[in-house]
Amino acid sequence: MLDGQTCMVTGSSRGIGRGIALELAENGADVVVNYRSSEGPAHEVVDEIEDMGQTAIAVQADVADQDSVQAMANEVHDELGEVDVLVNNAGITIDKVFDNMTHDDWQRVMEVNLGGVFNCTKAFWPDLKAANHGRLINISSVVGQQGNYGQANYATTKSGLFGFTRTVALELASEGSTANCVAPGFVETDMLADVPDRVRDKILQRIPLDRFAEVDDISGIVRFVASPESSYMTGQVLAVNGGMEW
Numbered sequence: 001m002l003d004g005q006t007c008m009v010t011g012s013s014r015g016i017g018r019g020i021a022l023e024l025a026e027n028g029a030d031v032v033v034n035y036r037s038s039e040g041p042a043h044e045v046v047d048e049i050e051d052m053g054q055t056a057i058a059v060q061a062d063v064a065d066q067d068s069v070q071a072m073a074n075e076v077h078d079e080l081g082e083v084d085v086l087v088n089n090a091g092i093t094i095d096k097v098f099d100n101m102t103h104d105d106w107q108r109v110m111e112v113n114l115g116g117v118f119n120c121t122k123a124f125w126p127d128l129k130a131a132n133h134g135r136l137i138n139i140s141s142v143v144g145q146q147g148n149y150g151q152a153n154y155a156t157t158k159s160g161l162f163g164f165t166r167t168v169a170l171e172l173a174s175e176g177s178t179a180n181c182v183a184p185g186f187v188e189t190d191m192l193a194d195v196p197d198r199v200r201d202k203i204l205q206r207i208p209l210d211r212f213a214e215v216d217d218i219s220g221i222v223r224f225v226a227s228p229e230s231s232y233m234t235g236q237v238l239a240v241n242g243g244m245e246w
């Protein structure tokens with residue numbers, strides 16, 4: 001389904017990004033695995049993809065750092081050429097009730113979760129336009145739709161992606177390329193492992209399907225959005241959250 005496509009997945013050394021990278025490769029794509037500090041795990045993802053017979057490279061870059069993102073883009077272009085699909089997945093949380101949230105807590109989450117999306121989209125924008133079937137996929141969150149106690153910074157970034165995605169979708173449309181958001185609910189990754197048990201129990205009570213998502217629940221949807229089957233869908237938010245209200 002993705003034969004001949006090159007896909008760039010930010011933050012794909014672990015968690016949801018790792019699952020997306022493997023899923024896209026299983027469906028025929030060559031993949032760029034980006035990481036910030038998990039060099040070993042990123043190379044393990046590359047090895048798994050190469051075992052499938054696809055090409056993959058691991059590239060270190062902090063998405064919040066414009067210069068390092070541009071250096072990453074240069075390396076990707078030198079080694080694999082233009083990308084067809086950019087998945088802006090890298091994201092962090094620094095959770096505190098607003099009373100205790102500092103300017104630095106606010107700023108760092110903005111720089112990674114929104115600044116990183118700007119930097120990566122900017123660096124690969126010419127590729128997405130030139131591809132004519134380019135796919136920009138931004139990983140948001142149910143928290144951007146509903147808000148969440150102790151996550152004013154994170155929720156703001158994930159809501160911000162809705163406005164960004166709808167706008168760039170309009171600007172890509174004349175090229176035949178699309179931009180969409182996937183908004184997962186709560187997914188079993190290191191990010192959720194940081195949440196205390198009593199809070200996890202409360203969250204679970206709000207999920208009609210009565211379980212947290214597995215990474216595969218999200219990566220299959222991203223594969224669909226990356227594929228030619230989604231070519232008439234743009235500017236949308238796909239909520240993949242076990243039926244949580246929105």
Ligand code: NAP
Nearest residue numbers: 011013014015016036037038062063091141186187189191
């Ligand atoms: P995770 O397990 O904490 O993994 C985060 C990934 O992002 C890692 O590969 C990490 O790389 C990378 N990363 C973090 N900061 C980075 C930076 N500045 N530059 C480059 N890479 C960076 O997180 P996850 O749960 O998979 O979440 C992935 C995305 O899904 C995030 O955008 C998150 O907001 C969103 N999401 C998650 C959930 C959930 O419940 N887990 C729900 C909804 C949405 P290193 O390993 O090198 O640090």
